[in-house]
Amino acid sequence: MADGYSYVAFLDVLGYRALVQADRERGTLDFKNKLTKALSALDDINEDDVRTVAISDTIILSSSNPKGLPIVMDACVKLFISFLDMGLLLRGGIAYSQHFQSKAVTYSHALTIAYKLESEGAIWPRILVAGEAIEASVANGVGIAGTDSVTTWHDAHLVDVAAAGRWEKIFSCVKKMYKENRAGMREEVLAKYLLLENFLLSHPDRKKGARRFTSIPVKY
């Protein structure tokens, strides 16, 4: 393995600030408990395979294994579902570049690229994968394209959270979350649900007869 190169996922918990604020106003730690439970999905992942750091609304996963992209992507899927179970949505990006992480400092080109992907490209709850990371994985002997792990949607590569028999669970969770939060939903949040719903309804594994659950209100 070349010195310092890693696959790095930068994940962002959507609505973090509002959820913390809600806890403060209620004097509870509900959101903290949900976060702890959701992150426990990584408890059985070997730290030698994927290193995890969670700070505030950010979760960073990294693997210095040159064949480690599928492992990072699997961990991302586990987290995505685990957060969904807690009624939380994630979005993020995965990149491959130089990455140094110690107790004192994190210096990372990969994190910068992954963050850029997340902030500029992941406009709805999805985890984008940099094309260069996929190519690097191929160069290191692990082909990703054409597998269940990744899908291409509107020219972007994203972790296919709905593949491998997960579609139904994800669809029902997202639908439930939407219904619970529909009242007073801000337009940008609605747009995220609409795009996620579009993705799920155009997915090859969609359940026959599944129908659109969002609706655009006539008036806010």
Next chain:
Amino acid sequence: MKKVTVFYNNKGGVSKTTTLYNVGVYLAKELGRKTLLVDCDPQCNLTEISLASMTTAWSDVALGTSIYKALLPRFNGDTAKPDVSKVELVQSELYENLWILPGDFELSLAEPYFASAVDRAITENIHEKNNYLALRRLFTGLANAHDFDHILVDVGPSSGSLTRMAFLSSDQFVMPTTPDRFCNQAVSVLGKLIAAWTKRNGEIVSTFEAFNLEALEGKPVFLGAVSQNFKAVAGRTKESYRRWELEIAKNIRRIFMEQSEAVLPIGNAIKSGGTKSIQPYIAKIKDVGPLAPTAQMFGRAIFDLHKQHSEYASSTGQKYYGAVWQTWEDRMQEYRKEMKRIAGAIENG
């Protein structure tokens, strides 16, 4: 052996192409080495001279696969490496062991691809990394596929990205020079240029292992300089030329052998004692007068002209005989000796 040797000087008119072609013929004909000439100069002069003996003009029938066509699938991203199995080389009709990868007038179009690779191959972009390695992979791929002993690479008198990549993709480097002020000026620039190229190459290739890509060493062994086209009287170089020869030698030693930043590995032919005593010239070639244009007419090596060829140098259209032809033979013999020296340096690394 399978050595890739580039003949380079950013100064034009120093007989890079002529010398390379003649050394190529020497290696192929006199030493029996299977030799490939690669024309990396969009002017295509090497292709022109190499295929001059063909009955049909190469530019009219597009003989073989040009170097640009060989690289294009890589630039387009269709293949990770140039596919050498699809590259058709041209065998010389005159010299059995001599092969040519023809040039292309469109090769200038490769310049932006290489410029982008030089700029961006240090990033995570594998396409750019593969473009950065394209020429080296083409050279080694062809050497292995056809079992060449030597590949000689001709480049234009430029410092652009195409020339830069051809230089960095070679194992060895011969510097043709002419003993004059302008060449001396060019040599000074060349030192800085090569230092910058090799430094940047080191930075770029340090990122390759993470992508399971082979490194490009990018430090061709400096085999030495060739001084040529000087005038001599009674077998001795005229003083004015000799002075420039000395000045250039001093400059080469200072820039290529003594400055740590610009140091390239030094070839065995000029390595003796400490660097201070190194004589950088591996050959000194006198002006060959009418032999060069006559050889060009037939695509022959300058040392391989026959009596009948002299008809084309004679104002009467008669072959040269006796003392006049003897002068030609003497010049050919001298020239052959110098080609032998350069070929020896190339063989011995």
